[in-house]
Amino acid sequence: MSEPCTVWITRTADGADRTARAVEALGHIAIAAPVLAVEALDVRLDTPFDAVIFTSRNGVRAFSARSDHRGATAWCVGDATADAARDAGFAAVVSAEGDVEALFALMKSKAPRDARYIYASAKQPSAPLTAWLWAEGFRVTQAPVYDTVAVRPELRDADLGRITHVLIHSARGGREAARYLTTHGKFAFTNPWFICMSEGAWQGFAGAAGALSEGARHRIAHEPTEAAMLDLLGADIGQ
Numbered sequence: 001m002s003e004p005c006t007v008w009i010t011r012t013a014d015g016a017d018r019t020a021r022a023v024e025a026l027g028h029i030a031i032a033a034p035v036l037a038v039e040a041l042d043v044r045l046d047t048p049f050d051a052v053i054f055t056s057r058n059g060v061r062a063f064s065a066r067s068d069h070r071g072a073t074a075w076c077v078g079d080a081t082a083d084a085a086r087d088a089g090f091a092a093v094v095s096a097e098g099d100v101e102a103l104f105a106l107m108k109s110k111a112p113r114d115a116r117y118i119y120a121s122a123k124q125p126s127a128p129l130t131a132w133l134w135a136e137g138f139r140v141t142q143a144p145v146y147d148t149v150a151v152r153p154e155l156r157d158a159d160l161g162r163i164t165h166v167l168i169h170s171a172r173g174g175r176e177a178a179r180y181l182t183t184h185g186k187f188a189f190t191n192p193w194f195i196c197m198s199e200g201a202w203q204g205f206a207g208a209a210g211a212l213s214e215g216a217r218h219r220i221a222h223e224p225t226e227a228a229m230l231d232l233l234g235a236d237i238g239q
Contacts, residue, residue: 004028005233006162008192010035010153010177011169015057019167022230031163033153035176040065040146041123047141049118051075051111055100055129056122057084062145063120064088075111077103078225099198099224100127113137123147126171126200150176155184167229168196171204178208194218195232197225 005028009016013034020030040062051073054060057080070089075096076082082095094110096103111117117140119130130142168174174196196202199220206213221228 005164007031007165007167007233008033008153008155008159008163009167010173011167012036012038012058012148014038015169019226022226023233026230026233028233029162031155031159033155033159034151035153035180036148036173037151038062038146038148041144043143043145045118045143045145047118047143048116049141050115051117052090053103053107053117053119053121053129053140054081054085055103055119055125057081058146058148059120059122060084060088063143066145073115075103075107075117080226100129104129104132107133107138108136111138113139115139117141118143120145148172150179153177153180155180163192165193165195165233168194168201168205169226169229170197171200174201174204174206175208178205178213182209182212191215191217193232195229196220197229 007023007028007030009019009030009032011019011034016032016034020032023030038058045067049072052063053075055077060081073092073094074085074090075094076085077096077100079095079097082093085093096106117138119140119142121142121144123144130140133140168177194205194216196218202218202220219232221232
């Protein structure tokens with residue numbers, strides 16, 4: 001790699017800081033400018049449950065702030081969420097090592113159907129996991145514990161002019177990044193790479209960017225993890 005990448009990290013602030021450190025450890029330049037922020041919701045968690053479902057670290061944090069119950073099994077979408085659950089004090093943690101569909105498939109094959117589940121979700125989940133599980137005979141109470149809201153990223157025109165890569169972790173993040181770019185000078189930088197955690201993340205961007213996305217270069221990570229996204233930085237896809 002002849003020159004370091006300059007990477008715009010669009011995810012929420014807590015995650016963006018971790019991602020920035022990982023990007024810099026690879027020798028690249030990180031610009032952490034989130035397009036989303038997380039707000040905990042004031043919700044009562046008084047429904048009896050035997051197991052908790054987490055599809056994000058945000059869900060783990062918001063749930064753990066509202067409930068001291070750590071004896072339940074935590075069913076987690078991926079390893080990062082599972083690590084957050086362990087850090088929060090959950091001893092029994094299961095990771096689907098993937099996305100929401102992977103978690104659904106894992107629970108269908110291995111989770112006990114006679115247990116009572118509480119799903120610590122976003123206010124607007126990206127997938128109807130609760131409905132999928134109910135259709136399979138699971139007893140699930142969905143408890144929205146946090147909301148994700150759009151924020152204006154702190155980017156200067158000079159930043160936009162040097163960005164070579166944009167990391168998009170979610171469909172919502174893709175939509176908000178596109179809305180910012182289409183209302184703030186459109187693509188003020190030169191043909192960057194959009195590195196997306198999933199096809200859904202790219203479709204979120206493309207759907208909101210409209211015609212502006214037609215010539216945009218993008219790559220989808222081979223698995224829905226940040227490590228797979230970071231593998232796409234640099235000379236292997238060009239700059």
